[in-house]
Amino acid sequence: MAQPLSWFVPELKENEETPVTNDNTNESDIPGSSFFKLASECELNNDFSGAFANYQKGVKLLESAFDELPSDHPFKENYRNKLSDFRVKVLRLSKKTDLQHRRAGQSGGSHHRRTQSTFTSSNSQTGPPSSDDWKKDDYTKGVEPPDQNNNHDNKKNQKKSEDNPDAAFEARLEEDIIAESPNVSFADVLGLNSVKLALYETVILPALKPQLFTGLREPGMGILLFGPPGNGKTMIAKCVASSCQCTFFSISASSITSKFVGEAERLMRTLFRMARDKAPSIIFIDEIDSLLTARGGKSEAESSRRIKTEFLVQFDGVGASTQTNQEKQVLIIGATNLPEELDDAVLRRFSKRILVPQPDFDARYGLLRNLVQKQKNNLSEEDFQLISKKTDRYSCSDIKNLCKDAAMGPIRDLGVNIVNFSSEDEVPDITIKHFEQSLKNVRASVPPDRLQHYYDYNKKYGSIFNLSNIDLPPELRATELPPVNM
Ligand SMILES: Nc1ncnc2c1ncn2[C@@H]1O[C@H](COP(=O)(O)OP(=O)(O)OP(=O)(O)O)[C@@H](O)[C@H]1O
Ligand SMILES: [Mg+2]
Known part of the structure; x- marks a missing residue:
C-alpha cells in the first residue's frame, strides 16, 4: 500500500x-x-x-x-x-x-x-x-x-x-516493471476458469511448492492467451501481477522497438537478462502479434526480423540447463487477438495456448450481477436471466458498456430536471426498460464468423480444459452472488 x-x-x-x-x-x-x-x-x-x-x-x-x-x-x-x-x-x-x-x-x-x-x-x-x-x-x-x-x-x-x-536499456525497461499492485483480483474475473487453472499450475503452485515441480513437472515457460477482444486477457495478466510475488514486466511493442539500428535486439536481450537477474519473474507481452508475426513476409523489415530472432534465442536461453534453478523461474505470457499471425517458431515456444473466449451464459449473468449491484436498481432474477440470454455473442467489455448505457437511462429519463438533483440516492432505479433500450444501442462487437475462427483455431492449436468455477482453488474463484430475492 x-x-x-x-x-x-x-x-x-x-x-x-x-x-x-x-x-x-x-x-x-x-x-x-x-x-x-x-x-x-x-x-x-x-x-x-x-x-x-x-x-x-x-x-x-x-x-x-x-x-x-x-x-x-x-x-x-x-x-x-x-x-x-x-x-x-x-x-x-x-x-x-x-x-x-x-x-x-x-x-x-x-x-x-x-x-x-x-x-x-x-x-x-x-x-x-x-x-x-x-x-x-x-x-x-x-x-x-x-x-x-x-x-x-x-x-x-x-x-x-x-x-x-x-x-x-535497463533504465528504460525498469519503467515497465509493475511495482504497485493493480486494483483487480481473480474474484473480479468472470468465466476464464481454464486460464485461471493454467496460471495456477504454471505460476502460483510452483512458487508455493518448488520442490514438487521438478523434472517432467517443471512448469512450461510460455503461456499464450488468445481470443476476441475485450474478454479479459489484459485483465487476468494484471491479476497475476497483483497476486504473485514476482517481478512483473509489462511489455508492449513500444517498449522493445527502437528507431536505432541494433537497439531493439539489445533491448530484448536486456529484458531477458533483467528477468533472469530478478527471477522469479514474469514477462507479459500484450498484443504480442505486433512484435512477433511470421518471419519472411514480403513487407517484413530487417529490424523486425532481428527482434524475432533475438526473442527466439532468448526464450531458449531461459530454460537452458546451464542456468540455476532461480534463473529458470522466468515465465513469458503473451496476449493476442491474432494468434494465426504469429510466427510458427514463436507459437511452439508457448507450450500452453489458451483461448480467452466470449463469456458463456453463466459468466454473462455473473458479470451483469456484479456490475449492476453497484448501482440502485430494481432488476429481478428473471430480468438478469433475460438480459444474459439476450447478450449471447457479447464480449465482457460489451456487457460493461451495456451496463454503463443502461445506468444512464434514469438520468436520460429525468431530462432537464436533472439540475434539481444533488445526490445519487435521489436518482431513480435502473429498470429492465433501460436495459431493453440499451440492448438496441450497444451491440456485440465481434462478428460471428470471427468468433468461429477463434474456436477453429483453438481446436487445432489450443490447450483445451473444461472446468467450472467450483473446480478451481478457492482463491481463484469468481465472486458468485446468490439469486436475487432469496
Ligand atoms: N472475464 C472478465 N470478467 C470481468 N470483467 C471483464 C472480463 N473480461 C473483460 N472484462 C472487462 O472488460 C475490460 C476490457 O478487458 P481487457 O482489456 O482485459 O480485454 P482484452 O481481452 O485484453 O482485450 P484486447 O484483446 O482488446 O486487448 C476490463 O477492464 C474489464 O472491465
Ligand atoms: Mg488487452
Missing part, C-alpha cells in the same frame, strides 16, 4: 490566509521540488535528458500529491497549474532529448546520461533529491535511494552504469 501522501501538503497554520493564486505557492515548497531544481540545473547545462528524467520524477510526485488533495483544498488549483506547466516542460524536453539522442548516435549517450543524472548531480548546489522524495517515487523502483550526506554512493552508481553498457 502506498503511504498516505498527506505530509506532502504544506501545513496551513490556523487562521492563516489561504493561498489561492498560482503565484502564492513557493516552488521550493511543492512536492517534487528537489527534482524540479535538479531538472532546471540540468537544463541550464544543456543536459536535456537529465532534465527530462528529473522533471518526470517531480511530476509523478506532484501528481500523487495532487490526487491526494480533496477537491476543495486551497492548494488544489496551485498544484494543477504547476502540474500543467511542468508537463509542458516534459513534453518539450522529450523532443530535445530525442534530438540529443539522435546526435549521440548508437552510443546511446543521452539515455545513458539520463539514468545517471537522475541522482548523480554531485556538484549540484541544491543537492540531490531528498530520500523522502525518493520513497514516494514509484518510478525509481530498483534504484538505490540517494544518500544526502554522502555523494560517494552516487559516484559509485555512476561508475557502475559507465561499466554497464546496457544501463540505458
Whole structure:
C-alpha cells in the first residue's frame, strides 16, 4: 500500500490566509521540488535528458500529491497549474532529448546520461533529491535511494552504469516493471476458469511448492492467451501481477522497438537478462502479434526480423540447463487477438495456448450481477436471466458498456430536471426498460464468423480444459452472488 501522501501538503497554520493564486505557492515548497531544481540545473547545462528524467520524477510526485488533495483544498488549483506547466516542460524536453539522442548516435549517450543524472548531480548546489522524495517515487523502483550526506554512493552508481553498457536499456525497461499492485483480483474475473487453472499450475503452485515441480513437472515457460477482444486477457495478466510475488514486466511493442539500428535486439536481450537477474519473474507481452508475426513476409523489415530472432534465442536461453534453478523461474505470457499471425517458431515456444473466449451464459449473468449491484436498481432474477440470454455473442467489455448505457437511462429519463438533483440516492432505479433500450444501442462487437475462427483455431492449436468455477482453488474463484430475492 502506498503511504498516505498527506505530509506532502504544506501545513496551513490556523487562521492563516489561504493561498489561492498560482503565484502564492513557493516552488521550493511543492512536492517534487528537489527534482524540479535538479531538472532546471540540468537544463541550464544543456543536459536535456537529465532534465527530462528529473522533471518526470517531480511530476509523478506532484501528481500523487495532487490526487491526494480533496477537491476543495486551497492548494488544489496551485498544484494543477504547476502540474500543467511542468508537463509542458516534459513534453518539450522529450523532443530535445530525442534530438540529443539522435546526435549521440548508437552510443546511446543521452539515455545513458539520463539514468545517471537522475541522482548523480554531485556538484549540484541544491543537492540531490531528498530520500523522502525518493520513497514516494514509484518510478525509481530498483534504484538505490540517494544518500544526502554522502555523494560517494552516487559516484559509485555512476561508475557502475559507465561499466554497464546496457544501463540505458535497463533504465528504460525498469519503467515497465509493475511495482504497485493493480486494483483487480481473480474474484473480479468472470468465466476464464481454464486460464485461471493454467496460471495456477504454471505460476502460483510452483512458487508455493518448488520442490514438487521438478523434472517432467517443471512448469512450461510460455503461456499464450488468445481470443476476441475485450474478454479479459489484459485483465487476468494484471491479476497475476497483483497476486504473485514476482517481478512483473509489462511489455508492449513500444517498449522493445527502437528507431536505432541494433537497439531493439539489445533491448530484448536486456529484458531477458533483467528477468533472469530478478527471477522469479514474469514477462507479459500484450498484443504480442505486433512484435512477433511470421518471419519472411514480403513487407517484413530487417529490424523486425532481428527482434524475432533475438526473442527466439532468448526464450531458449531461459530454460537452458546451464542456468540455476532461480534463473529458470522466468515465465513469458503473451496476449493476442491474432494468434494465426504469429510466427510458427514463436507459437511452439508457448507450450500452453489458451483461448480467452466470449463469456458463456453463466459468466454473462455473473458479470451483469456484479456490475449492476453497484448501482440502485430494481432488476429481478428473471430480468438478469433475460438480459444474459439476450447478450449471447457479447464480449465482457460489451456487457460493461451495456451496463454503463443502461445506468444512464434514469438520468436520460429525468431530462432537464436533472439540475434539481444533488445526490445519487435521489436518482431513480435502473429498470429492465433501460436495459431493453440499451440492448438496441450497444451491440456485440465481434462478428460471428470471427468468433468461429477463434474456436477453429483453438481446436487445432489450443490447450483445451473444461472446468467450472467450483473446480478451481478457492482463491481463484469468481465472486458468485446468490439469486436475487432469496
Ligand atoms: N472475464 C472478465 N470478467 C470481468 N470483467 C471483464 C472480463 N473480461 C473483460 N472484462 C472487462 O472488460 C475490460 C476490457 O478487458 P481487457 O482489456 O482485459 O480485454 P482484452 O481481452 O485484453 O482485450 P484486447 O484483446 O482488446 O486487448 C476490463 O477492464 C474489464 O472491465
Ligand atoms: Mg488487452
